Each structure stands twice: as C-alpha cells, then as structure tokens.
Amino acid sequence: MPQRQLTGTRIRERRMMLGMRQTDLARDVDISASYLNLIEHNRRRIGGKLLLGIARALGVEPSALTEGAEAALISTLREARAADPTAGAETDALEDFAGRFPGWAQLLERRHRRVLELERTVETLSDRLTHDPHLAAALHEMISTITAIRSTAAILAETKGLEPEWRDRFHRNINEDADRLAHSAKALVGYLDSNEDEEEFELSSPQDELDAFLGDSGYHMPVLEQGGEVDVDSLIAQQDVLQSAAARAMARTYLGRYAKDARTMPLIQTIAALSQHGLDPSALARHFETDLATVMRRLAEIPESAAGSPVGLVSCDASGTMTFRKALNGFMLPRFGAACPLWPLFRALSRPMMPVVQVVRQAGRGGGVFRTYSIAQPSAPVSFDEPPLFEAYMLILPVEAGERTRDLPAEVGVSCRICPRENCPGRREPSILTDGF
Amino acid sequence: MGKHVLVIEDEPNIIEAISFILSRDGWRVDTHSNGHDAVSVVNAKSPDLVILDVMLPGRSGYDILSDLREADRTRELPVLMLTARGQSKDREMAQKIGASRFMTKPFSNAEVLEVVRQLVP
Numbered sequence: 001m002p003q004r005q006l007t008g009t010r011i012r013e014r015r016m017m018l019g020m021r022q023t024d025l026a027r028d029v030d031i032s033a034s035y036l037n038l039i040e041h042n043r044r045r046i047g048g049k050l051l052l053g054i055a056r057a058l059g060v061e062p063s064a065l066t067e068g069a070e071a072a073l074i075s076t077l078r079e080a081r082a083a084d085p086t087a088g089a090e091t092d093a094l095e096d097f098a099g100r101f102p103g104w105a106q107l108l109e110r111r112h113r114r115v116l117e118l119e120r121t122v123e124t125l126s127d128r129l130t131h132d133p134h135l136a137a138a139l140h141e142m143i144s145t146i147t148a149i150r151s152t153a154a155i156l157a158e159t160k161g162l163e164p165e166w167r168d169r170f171h172r173n174i175n176e177d178a179d180r181l182a183h184s185a186k187a188l189v190g191y192l193d194s195n196e197d198e199e200e201f202e203l204s205s206p207q208d209e210l211d212a213f214l215g216d217s218g219y220h221m222p223v224l225e226q227g228g229e230v231d232v233d234s235l236i237a238q239q240d241v242l243q244s245a246a247a248r249a250m251a252r253t254y255l256g257r258y259a260k261d262a263r264t265m266p267l268i269q270t271i272a273a274l275s276q277h278g279l280d281p282s283a284l285a286r287h288f289e290t291d292l293a294t295v296m297r298r299l300a301e302i303p304e305s306a307a308g309s310p311v312g313l314v315s316c317d318a319s320g321t322m323t324f325r326k327a328l329n330g331f332m333l334p335r336f337g338a339a340c341p342l343w344p345l346f347r348a349l350s351r352p353m354m355p356v357v358q359v360v361r362q363a364g365r366g367g368g369v370f371r372t373y374s375i376a377q378p379s380a381p382v383s384f385d386e387p388p389l390f391e392a393y394m395l396i397l398p399v400e401a402g403e404r405t406r407d408l409p410a411e412v413g414v415s416c417r418i419c420p421r422e423n424c425p426g427r428r429e430p431s432i433l434t435d436g437f
Numbered sequence: 438m439g440k441h442v443l444v445i446e447d448e449p450n451i452i453e454a455i456s457f458i459l460s461r462d463g464w465r466v467d468t469h470s471n472g473h474d475a476v477s478v479v480n481a482k483s484p485d486l487v488i489l490d491v492m493l494p495g496r497s498g499y500d501i502l503s504d505l506r507e508a509d510r511t512r513e514l515p516v517l518m519l520t521a522r523g524q525s526k527d528r529e530m531a532q533k534i535g536a537s538r539f540m541t542k543p544f545s546n547a548e549v550l551e552v553v554r555q556l557v558p
Contacts, residue, residue: 084545084547086545086547086548086551087545087546087547088547115543139521140492140521143521143542143543144448144451144521144542145448145450146542146543147448147451147521147542147543147544148448148450148451148454150543150544150545151450151451151454151455151458151544151545151546152450152453152454154545154546154547155454155457155458155546158546159461166457169453170453170454173450173453173454176450177450
C-alpha cells in the first residue's frame with residue numbers, strides 16, 4: 001500500500017497549518033485524540049469514511065492527503081537502495097522511515113541525487129584523467145570527499161541508537177565535507193572555465209605548446225616586422241616551450257604566415273591606416289587591397305598599444321577544430337573540447353566568403369559585450385583540380401561602455417560543458433554548472 | 438580483543454567513518470595518514486589487515502605495498518587497496534604488486550565490511 005503511512009504526516013501538517021488543535025479535529029471526526037495522534041504519526045493506517053471525514057474537516061480533497069510530494073522522495077530512496085543493495089536497507093521500512101523522519105529522508109535523498117550527479121560528472125571527465133594531472137588531483141580530492149560523505153551519511157542513516165556525541169560529530173563531518181565539496185567543485189569549474197593562467201598548466205598537446213609560445217610573445221614578433229629575411233628555424237630553436245617536433249612544425253607554419261602578413265600590412269603603415277579607419281576590417285582590407293582574414297590576423301599580431309584596443313581572434317579549420325586562439329578579457333575560449341556552436345565563427349564556416357558581423361555576449365561571463373567579425377575563406381589558392389578547403393576567422397573586439405550597437409547582443413557560450421545557458425538549441429551535452437556546481 | 442586493522446589514508450573523515458564501522462564490527466583500529474613512514478608503522482603495529490589508500494602524501498600506496506611484499510614478515514599480510522581511480526590498469530597494477538583486494542572510491546560501508554571480513558575471517 002504505497003505511501004499510505006505518510007497520510008498521517010500530511011494530516012498533521014495540514015491541521016497545524018490551519019492552527020487546529022488535535023482534540024478539535026478528533027472531535028469533528030468522532031474519534032479519540034489519542035487515536036488521531038497514532039494516525040498522525042503514521043502508526044495507524046487510514047482510509048474509507050474516516051479519511052473522507054478528516055479531509056472534509058481539513059477542507060482538502062482526500063487525494064491531497066493520500067498523494068503528495070513524498071512519492072518522488074520515496075522513489076528516489078528506492079533508487080538509492082537499489083544502487084547499493086548490499087547496505088541492507090529494509091525495503092518494507094522505507095515508507096515508515098520517510099514518514100517518521102522526513103528531514104533525514106530528504107537529506108538522504110539529496111545526498112543520493114548529489115552523488116549521482118557527481119558520479120556522472122566524474123564519468124564525463126574521466127577520460128581526461130590520464131592527460132591532465134591538475135584535473136586528476138582535483139577529481140581525486142572530490143571523489144575522496146564524496147566517499148567521506150557517503151560513508152558518514154550511511155552511518156547516520158543506518159546505525160540504530162547512534163550516540164548523540166557520535167551523531168553530532170558525524171553531522172559536523174558531513175557539513176565540513178559539503179563545504180569542501182562545494183569549494184573543490186567551484187575551483188574545478190574555474191579551472192575548466194579559464195585559460196588566463198595557462199602557463200601554470202601542463203602542456204598536453206602541440207597546439208598547447210604553440211599557444212604557450214604565442215602567449216609568451218604577446219602574439220607579436222618584432223623580428224618578423226623588419227621586412228627582411230628571417231631565420232625562422234633559429235627563432236623556433238630558441239623557444240624552450242616548443243618541446244615537440246609537431247609543435248615546432250606548427251610554429252614554422254604560423255611564423256611563415258606571420259611574415260607574409262607583415263609584408264602585406266607593414267607595421268608602420270598599419271598603424272597609420274588604423275588612425276584613418278579605426279578597427280574596421282573591411283576598410284583596412286580595401287586600404288591594403290588584401291583579404292579579410294589577413295587583416296584579422298594582422299590586427300591580432302600588432303601590439304595592443306598600436307591597435308588601441310584589446311583584440312581577440314580565433315580561427316578554425318573546416319572540421320570546426322580551433323587552430324588559433326587569442327583570448328581577451330571577458331570572452332573566454334575553451335582550453336579543451338569544442339567551442340560553442342552559436343559563435344558567429346561557425347555561421348561563417350557554413351557560409352563561405354560571406355562576412356558575418358554580430359554583437360555577442362557570453363553567458364555567465366559578467367555581461368561584457370563584443371563585436372565580432374567573421375569570415376570563411378579558402379585556406380590555399382583555389383584550383384580546378386580539387387574542391388577548396390575553407391578556414392574561418394572570428395575577430396573579437398570589446399564594445400565600449402556607452403557605445404551604441406544596432407542590434408541587441410546575441411547570447412553565446414564558451415563550451416557546452418561549462419555553459420549555464422538553458423534550453424539552448426546548440427547544446428551537445430549537459431552542463432556541469434547546475435545547482436551551483 | 439578483536440582483529441587488528443591499520444587504516445592508512447589521508448582523508449580524515451574517511452578515516453573516521455571507516456574506523457567507526459570497523460570498531461562497531463569488533464575490530465581494533467589503528468590509523469595513519471602519510472606515506473613516508475607507512476612501512477615502518479605497519480611493522481611496528483603488526484596488524485592483521487591493512488587498508489591502504491593509493492594516493493598518499495609522501496609516498497604512493499603502490500610503493501608501500503611493493504615494500505611490504507618484498508619483506509618476509511609482511512609478504513602474506515592481507516592488504517585492501519583503496520583508490521579514486523577505477524581504471525583497469527590501476528586494478529592490474531594493484532594485482533601485479535600483490536594487493537589482496539582493490540576497491541574504488543566512492544565505496545559503501547557494507548562493501549568495506551564485507552571485504553575485510555573475507556580477508557580476515
């Protein structure tokens with residue numbers, strides 16, 4: 001008889017809500033106060049005429065007394081038992097437990113749900129354990145804390161006649177561990193959500209090594225701005241951060257293109273053109289008679305003092321894989337995994353050679369607004385022999401406070417895993433930013 | 438006097454919970470929380486069973502177990518290893534070095550009790 005025993009709890013709650021004394025309700029339905037007391041404490045089952053009478057006296061539908069939110073609670077407790085059958089939790093005592101100790105039951109339910117959420121999170125991230133030592137340490141700490149909470153909660157829930165000193169002690173432990181868990185979880189999200197401190201991270205891929213090299217140099221290479229021949233290999237050889245042959249090869253490609261861009265848009269002339277056109281990629285492209293991608297790269301290559309504003313740039317190849325990342329404050333770029341599919345960068349990729357300008361704001365990033373310019377164009381000269389391969393660029397410029405924009409900012413994210421946007425049509429996977437995690 | 442277990446784990450609230458459930462089950466429980474001197478503590482305490490965390494400050498549980506298995510005195514000592522990682526290579530590593538059993542966090546109290554009772558009947 002599911003949930004029947006909880007009917008008493010609901011009767012008691014409803015009576016107390018109405019400010020009605022137990023004796024008055026008992027008299028109204030023609031039973032003794034002591035019998036009503038037994039019913040209210042779920043010691044006597046109730047149904048039929050007496051239930052109808054009590055419901056009438058309390059001014060509610062009988063179903064409001066026999067069905068309630070406890071159904072979900074009991075269902076979760078049942079799941080918790082099924083998840084750990086070896087604990088020996090008594091199935092037939094479940095409803096009695098939920099009815100007589102609703103606070104404890106809810107605590108257990110919440111802990112169970114929390115453990116399930118965290119287990120899912122751990123599962124999602126587990127493939128990175130072997131690649132990211134910082135993450136491995138953070139997850140180890142979280143799992144240890146979860147273990148402590150699980151063991152302690154089980155002791156509290158399952159130990160009959162637990163002495164008050166022990167009970168208080170374990171309450172304190174759970175409280176401490178819950179705080180630690182919240183702190184660890186926030187720190188972990190901060191780690192996943194940030195690339196501002198990348199130098200502290202282990203470099204786990206050639207792309208990481210290249211990013212570190214470019215970050216160290218401020219994305220500006222004075223030696224390539226002179227216009228003469230430069231020994232790129234010797235420049236690369238001086239960079240300790242370029243450890244792998246693959247990273248050195250990527251750096252060689254990048255620096256070759258940088259040198260070509262610098263010849264097309266020499267620094268002095270670019271600074272002069274900026275004073276005339278501002279950070280307007282179209283005007284600069286016309287001025288130098290070059291393509292938009294070259295202008296975007298060049299704006300990311302010159303020092304911020306020359307550009308007059310922070311400049312961010314991302315590029316991706318035809319698969320959507322990011323091949324260049326220069327972040328700026330307030331617009332985060334994911335360190336691992338794929339970026340937000342709502343970025344104009346990917347819209348440009350689906351419409352080659354069609355420039356896209358869009359004002360955006362990143363969800364959960366403090367409200368900074370950015371104007372983005374995106375373009376997808378062939379990555380190499382086009383020929384009749386094979387279909388062109390496209391690459392896309394997105395230039396990111398901050399919109400100054402007070403500056404007016406034609407359209408409202410479109411909300412975009414960083415990466416699904418750490419994005420708080422709800423009901424997002426572009427979501428690939430659930431976010432770990434739920435319930436304050 | 439019950440059977441004697443030494444819990445080597447650096448998380449204090451896990452130590453407290455395990456100690457509580459084992460004590461209530463009749464075990465005499467000693468605890469230790471760093472890897473540096475864990476081997477000498479095992480030798481000094483001579484427990485019937487060791488519960489050993491893999492990730493300890495100072496020294497890894499694998500290294501500690503390896504030392505225990507090399508010494509005649511502790512070669513057969515039952516050791517239950519605890520780890521936050523459940524990957525097969527971790528399990529294989531524990532078995533290779535000579536762990537009696539391997540348990541992945543987060544474990545339940547009932548699982549711990551069942552395993553320690555099996556290891557020291």
